[in-house]
Amino acid sequence: MRPGLFHRLRDPRSEVSIEPLLAMTAAALLLALVLCLAGVSVVLAQQPTPSDNDVNAVAHELYCPVCENISLDVCDTTACAQWRELIRQKLAQGWSKQQIEDYFAQQYGDRVLAEPPRRGLNWLAYLIPPLAFLGGVWVVYRVLKNMRRPPAPAAPAPPEAPADPYLKQVEEELKKRE
């Protein structure tokens, strides 16, 4: 059997030097871990319960699952008050805004989101208006492209002087209204 690492570790000559090293390393690691955890728990303990403003910031982007088109931060119902408390709890547990939104969408359907999630058929919601607008731009472009240059620099030819006094009066009226 080839003398390997373990043999060397167990080598009586090196026993003295290696074992305390290991023990110290392990202790240091353990201490670091404990300190880390303690630090985290200290941070957690110091973090106050999420304020109304924190809750509203999330609730503003969510819609009441039972009422029509009312965002959760302004909804008056008891149910919504409970949902706001739920958001507060989730925030206290360290959830991010995105996680909470996903959670609500999963629980109550996509209608709680302020906008249709960008997938599948919902892309139509985002694509139709710009496409329609581009169609309109194209139509206007066609109209403007087909326009004719004015025949002469003085395009609006002065209307021929009407001989009829009534027509003359009408012309004057027209000028006033221009």
Place this chain on the structure above:
Amino acid sequence: MIPIFGYGVLILTFVVALYGIGAAVYGALYAQKDAAAWVESSRRAMLLTFPLITIAVLAVIYLLTTGHYEVQYVYSVTSSTMPAYLKATALWGGQAGSLLFWSWLMSAFAAAVTLRKWQRDLEFLPWVIVVSLVTLAFFLGLIIFVKGQVSFERFWQLADGSNTASVFQPAGSTLLVPPDGNGLNPLLRHPGMIIHPPMLYLGFVSFVIPFAFAIASLITGRTDDRWIRVTRRWTLVAWLFLSLGLVLGMWWAYDVLGWGGYWGWDPVEIAALMPWLTGTAFLHSVMIQEKRGLFKRWNMVLIVLTYALVIFGTFLTRSGVLSSVHAFSQSAIGPLFFAFIGITFAVSLGLLLYRWNDLRSEGQMTSLLSRESLFLVNNLLFIGVLVVCFWGVIFPLISELFTGQKVTVGPLFYLRATGPLFAGLLFLMGVAPLSAWTHSTYKTLGRAAWKPALVSLLALAAIFLLGVRSWIALLGFWLVALAVCLTLYEYGREVYSRHKSTDEGLPLAFWRLTGRNRRRYGGFIIHLSMAIMALGIIGIQVFQTSTQGTLLPGDTLELSGYTITFKDLAVFDAADGHNVGRAVLQITRGGQALGELYPRRDYYYDSQQPVTIPGVRSTFEDDLYVVLVDWQASGVTFKVFHNPLVLWLWTGALLFTLGMLVAAWPDRETETERRPAVGRVMVKA
């Protein structure tokens, strides 16, 4: 007795309307020698609908104000504790009453149309009558024959002890009179809600008249711009009322709904905005037809769209059935509305196609920067906003229909999509009035615009130096400044040149010039008011901040430099039987006391609904808007909004009304007698 009487009158009106339609069609198409008599008879039928529906409306108001709770509608919208004026205005507080009110206004406009001078437009008359009366008959039919959620039926107790609602007494039943009514939704017990629906509905119904003339012009083949000239004032009046209705609705939302804003992109709001968008586009676009004989087909499309959206809007604002596909299919009224919109839309477009070749443009676009080109772009932007709005309202239904999954289309969707379009409109609003009809170049336009444009850039620099860094706000403020500077400069220049050439004093020159071309200068004033309103919109969209906190007496909340100190809360029952929670808050800024605010939360026992009335301190700089959210042993919760510049929105609305009055005030000489001659001369020239 009164309910049956009212019903009888409505049925009679319905019959009269049907007769009017038949007589008008017969007179126009089939009658040989007495055609004029038939048409005259139909005209009188249309005139008669107004007094008839007035009687029905008075009957309902009588029932509402005298506490006839056996009538389902009266029960659902009034209660004994409501003041008389609220009971009367509860006429438009529910679906059935709103439809009746709509019909009444429609009949009033129809009657007014019959009274105009028809000598020059007799061929239009029967078809204007047909379109108006078909619309009226549809609404009357809904009230009479369709059992909505709430109707004018009475409650009956049957022999077996069960209850029912019907017009006539079921055999062996006794009248059931509830001791008190349910009461009006407290959110509607607000001055804004008393005048907002009438304004909106006036705007809705008055757009029916230009549509009726458009259809008459298509049917008769008299496709010159006569219909536009005749209806110009109707259109302006319709647009005035619709605009006022929208602004009053915003004011109500701001003052009652307690979420710190005035516009939430709710489908109901959008439903009222959509006809406004097409109506505004129409208002501009008809000028191209009048001046240049272009876009005749497009104007037809716009007025047809506006009519369809008016009906759609009426339906949406009063039914709520668009909340779900299921609610829609279960509602008796929904499919009927859609069928009516579909049929009228298809018939209108069919007529338009039939006359397609008659509606050829008389001229050509000649310049990229001419007024007509800019109007064309203006139309494109308005229709762009319309598409976003329509699609946003409709998409949740489409999604539910195809995937079963309901989605919400919230404000962000609309803001992102319409923001650039509105910015473009603001820009055009400033520039377009400076461009000339037929021909403008960069040179002519630049010469007219560079001075005010420079001033607007200086204003932008000043705003930047004041510390504004949001690029959206900077762009918005610059566009507002540009529109204001260009409009004022152009207006001022024209006043000055009149002052120079006539040796009138400046004020007199201003007055006379405005009177000479009221459409142009009324338009200027309206453009100014729109820019001012935009200021308020930018203020709240970009700079709104809010905070919420639960306070004990003596505690404070801080927001945007304001300190809000909670002093006291009183909870008590008011005289008319609703519960009031009223807080007293001290407002200070920089150590300076600014007075007290009293946000309230009222609870109505009859309808079991709360309503929050915010405490608002309003200045031209900003609004401090405090909502009383809730109170518990741990303290009183307030939500505070800081809304910069909002007061400009309401101020702009006042200026807007002034501008509309300038533009739409009747001429001293009767328009109907002179204008046609002018029109013809123009075509020849």
